[in-house]
Amino acid sequence: MTAFQNQARIVIIGGGVIGTSIAYHLAELNINDVVLVERGDLTCGTTWHAAGLVPQLRKSNVMTQLSKYAADLYSRLGDLTSQPTGFRRNGFVHVATNEDRLLDLRRMASIGKNFDVEVEICSPDRLKKLWPLLNIDDVIGGVYVPQDGQTNPVDTTMALAAGARKAGIRFLTGTTVVGIDVQNGRVAAVRTDKGNISCDVVVNCAGVWSRHVGHMAGVEVPVYAAEHMYVTTEEILGLPSDLPILRDPDSYIYVKEEAGKLLIGSFEPVAKPLPISTLPVNSQFLELPEDWDHFELPMRGALHRIPVLENCGIRHFMNGPESFTPDNRYILGEAPEVANFFVATGFNSQGILCGAGAGKAMAEWISEGAPTMDLAEVDIQRFSPFQSNRRYLQHRTVESMGLLYKNPYPFKQVETARPARQSPLHHALERRGAVFGELCGWERANWFATAGHAPHYELGYKRTGWHDCWEAEHRAAREAVAIFDLSGFAKFRITGRDALAVLERICANRIDVPAGRTVYTAILNSRGGIESDLTVTRLDPTDFLVVSAAGSQQKDFHWIRRAIKPEEHAWITDITSAYSVLSVMGPQARALLERVSPADFSNEAFPFATMQTVDIGYARAWAVRLTFVGELGWEIYVPTEFAVPLYETLMIEGADLGVRPAGFHALDSLRCEKGYRHWGDDITPGDTPYEAGLGFAVALDKETPFTGQEALRRQKVEGVRRHLMHFRLTAGEQLLYGGEPIIFAGQCVGYLTSVSYGFTVGAAVGMGYVNRSLPEIREMLAREDGFGLEIAATLFAAEASLRPYYDPLGVRTKL
16 A cells, blocks of 8 residues: 555545546546545455456447447556456357347447447357357347457456556555545545545545445435346366357346356346445445345346256355446546536446446546547436435336346336426326326326327337327427427526626627527537537526526536636526426417417517517416427426416317327427437537537627637638438338448448437438538538448438438428
């Protein structure tokens, strides 16, 4: 252990693979004024009992990119640090026993193409040749990834630590953190049982104890422990030492060879949550009691898949705690509550696989002050404070582990820890057949079951019966009028004489507009990446309404709050729960609203992108003329106590106009046809407005300098090397699922970021970035060979366009 140090620029809490990886990658960036604090020995928390699997294929493009980096780093790490890691590229075999599982594996194979991951699609006989002990009686196919591998978790962590130490980073083992000091909203010091360490940055890598460490600084970290089990067999004579790792998700198991034995682990469908309060204080290298009753289901699957196990003894039953998150994605980033308090935790039993990429991403984030890649799906600020509620986490964790191996069908919804948040309209929507999904705890009407349709999902990769209900809602918005409940929108009131100055400084568009005007804009990071897109409505000279997505509530609130300087006369108030939002959309929207309000909704009196306070029904509300579906429409912001009566009035008064309740699937298909971008998918911190085709929302020459302005100026001079484009399949019935590679002349030139079925245009549609300059793209569009989209390893012809396929000139919104 290094001698105690009472000062450092950065303190990392936790000496597992994540903490040591961050230390290693900070050293690579020549940042070495770093202390890592571990209460026991390195790896003593959860890393020591990890299985050490290193597959590259993941469910998303960004996660695949980071996982590929892990395999690359681990293959070199031993030579770089003179510390053997035990890494070997013995490959990974994934098997499928049904067509849906095989299609999912083929989809993953296509995602791998975006990052040059070699993948072989295999017949059952080929799988048997790769894995001779395999029972293939019920196997219909699979994939083989030859460059995947496995590593020794302890040795790999020690190698990362050795590399960090060599660069001067200090390690304090046997040192317990007892508190964290926060001053003026920023971390100031870490208190330990050996003394205090003053610092500028704290990184919480405490694994299953991260929630407890977060509370020391007043930060909510939504992780919860679960028991994770695997068994190791006795030695099996003749077992090949180069056997690939086996993954059989339909049997809930993974299997790897280890010194002549087999390790059999599981992600079972019903997990065992583990309250941290039940663990011994200062526990190290903890093993929990065996639970054969719980492990029976995966063990039966293993016996079926690997018959030789029938005559093989079990040498060891391992049961250890692992941390899980509410959405099964890990947590990275700066906490919204406290500046310079970073979190890297909740790796859902995949810390070794994710450790290298997460360490690199986290080190760059700390160094640059913002992510250097699209990390929106793992950003801690995606969570709301209630998601750290212990009861919520415990109930969700029962389901979370199993989701890792459940088939990720389109539109699949979580089932546990619901309901948590309900719109005032919830029961009114339920009576009309709403089928709900969940986002950030909000129960949202995704679609409405009509007569003859059961109010639940039929999941699959093909069109099913409930799609007819979805289509009817889509067409109502295009042809008549539809009402969406958007009450989950994040809504903030920013007031004070300096409110305008704050917004001008953080928004890319010009906010200094007349009262009653609504501005679409983006908040950018220093590299010009889009941290959020939102609307700002000026209510009066010193009062603004800011609206963003439900999933951005915490992120946007704290971003704006931090932007207010101590000397400025400005306040931000979260009014999300005070107002419901009824989105009235479609060519009959004006006719419907004029029946229930004396206001003049004509183009002359109520132009696009304006707001008025109106009497409507028995309520008084803000009416904002905007659309996210590409039709005439208004968003009605009404105090929550008036929401249900107003909704019922609109539905009654609009009956002869063809009014329908509509859900979020229709909202998504409508906006995809129209080409409206969705934050977190099409626009992220890794994308700039010019790349995303949102240059109209940038006032590059406005008087007040804004964050990201210089980066955008440089990009405009140097030219944009990637562009968001629109795609439509020529095969009308084929569906898109997301993340599909964009193919041109046999080469992968990008991948899809948003997809849906365009009922109006009669085909699946999507958006995605093509990694070419605008002149190159125009040349590509002029060629006859055309674009294609690879769907589950099959190439489909597709039309490509720089403009959306529905109403490209925006005529419909101005009717």
